[in-house]
Amino acid sequence: MAKTLLQAVNEVFKRTSIVAGDAGALTTLTDSARQVSIDQAVQVINEGIDELYTTAEVSVPNLQAESTITLVLAQRAYSLATDLVKLHWPLIDKTNSQFMVEYPGGYNAELLGDLEQDDTGLAHFAAIRPTDGKLYLDRAPTSAEVGRVYTYQYDKTLGMSAASDTVPFNDAIFRAMVPAWVQLFKRERRDEFDQPLYRASMGRASRMLSLKPGRTHYCPR
Numbered sequence: 001m002a003k004t005l006l007q008a009v010n011e012v013f014k015r016t017s018i019v020a021g022d023a024g025a026l027t028t029l030t031d032s033a034r035q036v037s038i039d040q041a042v043q044v045i046n047e048g049i050d051e052l053y054t055t056a057e058v059s060v061p062n063l064q065a066e067s068t069i070t071l072v073l074a075q076r077a078y079s080l081a082t083d084l085v086k087l088h089w090p091l092i093d094k095t096n097s098q099f100m101v102e103y104p105g106g107y108n109a110e111l112l113g114d115l116e117q118d119d120t121g122l123a124h125f126a127a128i129r130p131t132d133g134k135l136y137l138d139r140a141p142t143s144a145e146v147g148r149v150y151t152y153q154y155d156k157t158l159g160m161s162a163a164s165d166t167v168p169f170n171d172a173i174f175r176a177m178v179p180a181w182v183q184l185f186k187r188e189r190r191d192e193f194d195q196p197l198y199r200a201s202m203g204r205a206s207r208m209l210s211l212k213p214g215r216t217h218y219c220p221r
Contacts, residue, residue: 003174005029006163008181009041015182016189029163037189044184046159048177048202049167056206061168064088065156071141071148074120077134083156087128087135091150100150103127103138110138121145169209176205 010026013019018037019026029038053060069078069091080087091100100123103110107127111117122145123137141148158168167174180201187193 001171002166003171004163005042005045005160005165005167008045008167008174008178009038011178012041012045012181012185013037015178016185040188041181041185042161044188045181048181048184049158049160052169052173052177052180052202052205052209055202056210058210060158063155063158064153066151066153068149068151069135071123071145071150073143073146074140076117076123076137076140077129077132078137080128080133080135080152081154081156083159084133084154085157086155088153088155091126091135091152093148093150096148098122098148098150100124100126100137107136110136114138169205173205173208176201176208180205 006026006029009029010019013026014021018034026034026038029042031038065081065083067081067084069080072078089100089102093099103113103125107129110125110127119139120142121139123139123141125138126135128134129136160167167177169177178201180198183194183198183201
């Protein structure tokens with residue numbers, strides 16, 4: 001069973017004597033007396049996972065997600081998913097077999113293509129508006145297009161924040177990552193950091209993640 005963010009925080013806290021064993025383990029990530037420590041633990045756990053996947057040169061799993069926009073009368077700008085990192089074109093209206101593709105040249109080119117900003121009807125192009133990150137259509141929907149739903153795929157952020165969020169690897173890698181998270185936490189809280197232990201823990205976790213055997217020597221052949 002995949003380990004959760006709450007379990008990861010508790011492992012860090014046990015090793016730094018913030019909680020006393022399983023009996024004193026947190027049951028939630030909200031605790032006024034220890035909130036600063038909890039927030040910092042969540043931060044370093046996410047940082048450690050980012051570093052792990054970078055070191056292992058492995059793609060992060062569960063990175064892609066799906067969401068939708070629904071056309072509203074005369075509205076050209078639409079909010080995208082809050083955890084969106086990259087939008088995968090096109091957007092698809094599955095009901096009507098319509099596509100919405102990226103405007104050639106992006107948002108500024110789209111503005112030049114409609115100087116008066118008064119085009120209406122069925123949108124075929126869109127661009128992400130850099131001022132607020134919203135999707136900006138090349139045409140404002142009329143009553144004929146209102147209610148159409150466009151589905152899009154996107155890359156999302158990996159960051160975990162909810163207690164029930166699960167780490168993106170198995171239990172063996174979780175155990176290997178605990179000492180690395182502890183060192184990151186100690187550096188954040190106490191200005192203490194065991195660099196050799198951190199590297200050894202990250203290296204072990206990285207090898208398991210990428211299924212690479214450990215080196216027996218480092219001499220060039």
